[in-house]
Amino acid sequence: MKKLTLEEVAKLAGVSRATVSRVINNPASVSPDFRSRVQKVIDETGYRPNLAARTLASRRSQTIGLIIPSVTQSVFGDPYFAVLIEGISRACNLHDFTLALFLFHSEDESHRVYERALSTGLLDGLIVAADKIIDPLIPQLIARQILAVYVGRPPDVSQTSYVDVDNISGSFLAVSHLLRLGYQRIATISGPQDSAVGIDRRAGYVKALKQRGREIDESLVVEGDFCRDGGYTAMRQLLSQEPDAVFAASDTMAFGAIQAIREAGLKVPDDIAIVGFDDLPLAAQCDPPLTTIRQPVRRNGMLAVETLIEMLETAPHPPRHIVLPTELIIRSSCGALTR
Amino acid sequence: MKKLTLEEVAKLAGVSRATVSRVINNPASVSPDFRSRVQKVIDETGYRPNLAARTLASRRSQTIGLIIPSVTQSVFGDPYFAVLIEGISRACNLHDFTLALFLFHSEDESHRVYERALSTGLLDGLIVAADKIIDPLIPQLIARQILAVYVGRPPDVSQTSYVDVDNISGSFLAVSHLLRLGYQRIATISGPQDSAVGIDRRAGYVKALKQRGREIDESLVVEGDFCRDGGYTAMRQLLSQEPDAVFAASDTMAFGAIQAIREAGLKVPDDIAIVGFDDLPLAAQCDPPLTTIRQPVRRNGMLAVETLIEMLETAPHPPRHIVLPTELIIRSSCGALTR
DNA sequence: AATCCATTTGAGAGCGCTCCATCAAATCAC
DNA sequence: GTGATTTGATGGAGCGCTCTCAAATGGATT
Numbered sequence: 001m002k003k004l005t006l007e008e009v010a011k012l013a014g015v016s017r018a019t020v021s022r023v024i025n026n027p028a029s030v031s032p033d034f035r036s037r038v039q040k041v042i043d044e045t046g047y048r049p050n051l052a053a054r055t056l057a058s059r060r061s062q063t064i065g066l067i068i069p070s071v072t073q074s075v076f077g078d079p080y081f082a083v084l085i086e087g088i089s090r091a092c093n094l095h096d097f098t099l100a101l102f103l104f105h106s107e108d109e110s111h112r113v114y115e116r117a118l119s120t121g122l123l124d125g126l127i128v129a130a131d132k133i134i135d136p137l138i139p140q141l142i143a144r145q146i147l148a149v150y151v152g153r154p155p156d157v158s159q160t161s162y163v164d165v166d167n168i169s170g171s172f173l174a175v176s177h178l179l180r181l182g183y184q185r186i187a188t189i190s191g192p193q194d195s196a197v198g199i200d201r202r203a204g205y206v207k208a209l210k211q212r213g214r215e216i217d218e219s220l221v222v223e224g225d226f227c228r229d230g231g232y233t234a235m236r237q238l239l240s241q242e243p244d245a246v247f248a249a250s251d252t253m254a255f256g257a258i259q260a261i262r263e264a265g266l267k268v269p270d271d272i273a274i275v276g277f278d279d280l281p282l283a284a285q286c287d288p289p290l291t292t293i294r295q296p297v298r299r300n301g302m303l304a305v306e307t308l309i310e311m312l313e314t315a316p317h318p319p320r321h322i323v324l325p326t327e328l329i330i331r332s333s334c335g336a337l338t339r
Numbered sequence: 340m341k342k343l344t345l346e347e348v349a350k351l352a353g354v355s356r357a358t359v360s361r362v363i364n365n366p367a368s369v370s371p372d373f374r375s376r377v378q379k380v381i382d383e384t385g386y387r388p389n390l391a392a393r394t395l396a397s398r399r400s401q402t403i404g405l406i407i408p409s410v411t412q413s414v415f416g417d418p419y420f421a422v423l424i425e426g427i428s429r430a431c432n433l434h435d436f437t438l439a440l441f442l443f444h445s446e447d448e449s450h451r452v453y454e455r456a457l458s459t460g461l462l463d464g465l466i467v468a469a470d471k472i473i474d475p476l477i478p479q480l481i482a483r484q485i486l487a488v489y490v491g492r493p494p495d496v497s498q499t500s501y502v503d504v505d506n507i508s509g510s511f512l513a514v515s516h517l518l519r520l521g522y523q524r525i526a527t528i529s530g531p532q533d534s535a536v537g538i539d540r541r542a543g544y545v546k547a548l549k550q551r552g553r554e555i556d557e558s559l560v561v562e563g564d565f566c567r568d569g570g571y572t573a574m575r576q577l578l579s580q581e582p583d584a585v586f587a588a589s590d591t592m593a594f595g596a597i598q599a600i601r602e603a604g605l606k607v608p609d610d611i612a613i614v615g616f617d618d619l620p621l622a623a624q625c626d627p628p629l630t631t632i633r634q635p636v637r638r639n640g641m642l643a644v645e646t647l648i649e650m651l652e653t654a655p656h657p658p659r660h661i662v663l664p665t666e667l668i669i670r671s672s673c674g675a676l677t678r
Numbered sequence: 679a680a681t682c683c684a685t686t687t688g689a690g691a692g693c694g695c696t697c698c699a700t701c702a703a704a705t706c707a708c
Numbered sequence: 709g710t711g712a713t714t715t716g717a718t719g720g721a722g723c724g725c726t727c728t729c730a731a732a733t734g735g736a737t738t
Binding site for chain 3: 342344357388396397
């Protein structure tokens with residue numbers, strides 16, 4: 001079995017190469033007679049077009065890249081990314097796109113990975129699961145005129161398309177809820193302050209407290225890394241401050257925090273209430289079920305893909321900005337059900 | 340800024356296209372004089388070769404696909420896959436390969452996804468994170484002569500290359516450990532019995548019991564799905580049988596089981612001991628720290644990639660089989676430290 | 679019967695790169 | 709100085725597909 005080309009198929013069907021190409025790409029433009037004749041040969045031979053050749057000729061690869069510019073440990077330390085990837089993959093399938101995944105495992109690797117992700121010809125566009133507020137990737141994307149959609153808030157909003165959730169409102173919601181329940185010493189385990197999400201979710205915390213005329217007690221604000229360990233460590237640090245409630249900027253950190261609280265012999269929510277952020281699947285399953293801010297992670301991923309594809313099809317493309325709302329999901333960990 | 344081609348670069352440098360190509364692909368074969376002249380132009384213009392053209396001409400894309408033929412929910416319900424993907428991605432980076440990720444979210448989708456994954460031209464080979472013991476993918480891979488490496492034990496060992504861990508020995512190790520500790524009613528939450536891993540890990544359980552002359556009590560054997568919920572549900576079912584120890588075929592199921600045990604007012608390991616399988620990062624962090632069988636998931640992923648790449652470079656290729664050992668990691672959940 | 683238009687098909691020119699055969703220049707032995 | 713050998717650069721022929729444009733076909737219109 002040697003490689004079968006369009007040429008061969010055309011010969012076997014007694015038509016031209018162009019006709020076979022049309023049958024594959026736009027069957028409606030070929031008369032039923034020719035179409036079935038060609039289709040028959042395709043079916044019999046099991047012919048499959050060579051995607052590299054097609055990409056070269058059409059300048060469209062039907063492939064998009066997903067680049068997550070963080071060291072992988074933190075990527076998979078938080079199931080958030082798994083859900084995001086799932087959404088992105090799903091949308092790719094729906095639109096018959098292939099997904100290329102670019103992760104890196106150390107800063108050193110990042111250069112080579114970027115180089116591959118930014119190389120021409122193979123990728124129609126890029127989804128960037130942004131994170132750091134300063135990112136060397138961005139200028140390169142712009143310089144090389146690569147079509148990209150951010151997931152999250154990019155540093156330069158004016159030049160970049162993105163899909164994000166309203167993180168400030170979300171954490172505002174969470175902290176307001178805790179305030180409403182009467183907690184006095186509300187702490188927060190924030191995300192890294194060099195990331196947009198980290199900054200925004202802390203801003204929502206501050207905003208909620210200020211709105212009620214509370215002062216910000218800096219000793220109740222600890223920076224985590226969105227991972228379980230970070231939440232655990234941060235919580236241990238917070239314990240000495242005796243908070244009665246904690247807003248964790250991610251569910252994963254909330255899980256770590258709960259463990260730290262338990263190990264200190266305290267109970268959630270009786271001694272310390274917890275609210276998370278993300279509403280990961282685990283949030284509903286864990287013990288106690290986690291009160292959290294739901295953000296549509298999967299949907300966000302899908303929207304990123306769809307936005308990218310639309311931009312692909314309708315150049316020139318002004319940057320598009322999509323911001324989705326969040327929602328407070330009340331379960332047991334905040335004490336609302338027991339107080 | 341229009342597209343820059345090899346042709347242009349050659350013109351600018353005053354050399355032929357072939358020379359520029361050689362500077363890029365095999366600098367040593369070009370005299371220093373020419374080389375630096377060409378390199379200068381490349382640097383100044385920021386020229387990047389078009390990968391589609393390169394792929395077409397060289398018949399090598401430097402891209403491999405990872406296909407996980409399970410519905411995604413279960414893919415990301417168990418962090419195992421996250422770790423596997425991480426290993427695969429890492430090896431790809433190391434060898435300057437790009438990774439295309441094929442997931443699907445329903446059986447319906449699988450056809451189109453398979454079609455894309457098996458299409459010619461864009462992928463040099465495929466890594467299949469096998470799972471089901473019967474898989475329509477396999478005959479297609481063979482029919483289309485696609486280079487592939489399995490992760491896990493494939494149905495037909497003779498024709499397929501694979502990288503696996505010794506699951507039978509692993510669970511044998513786990514259950515023998517529980518026996519050694521003196522547990523009498525040892526249950527197992529197994530994986531799905533239509534998957535090789537599920538079957539093998541149950542076989543190890545049976546083997547260990549038989550070796551000690553124990554009868555298999557079918558009521559102590561419950562099938563799970565490798566996910567947390569499955570472990571939880573299975574454990575609830577097992578509780579009525581009053582086991583004093585449980586071997587869960589994955590850490591993730593062990594976590595679910597622990598929750599069920601707790602909710603029943605029992606303690607781990609005092610009332611029921613637990614051993615898991617995988618040694619996920621969370622196994623060490625959780626409460627109580629989980630005794631488990633460590634399998635080198637990341638390394639497995641990396642090996643799969645490296646095996647594939649080697650096969651790529653040295654056709655013809657007899658199928659290669661790599662089976663890695665597992666290791667018992669003793670922590671608190673089995674009671675070994677407290678008994 | 680002649681003209682026009684719509685619909686299809688075919689021919690051919692790329693897409694941007696690799697690779698091989700070829701050729702020119704440089705090196706060496708004698 | 710000559711011929712043999714080595715080294716390095718070049719030109720051109722693909723790789724397998726898409727796409728434009730012109731030609732062919734077959735009514736419909738006048």
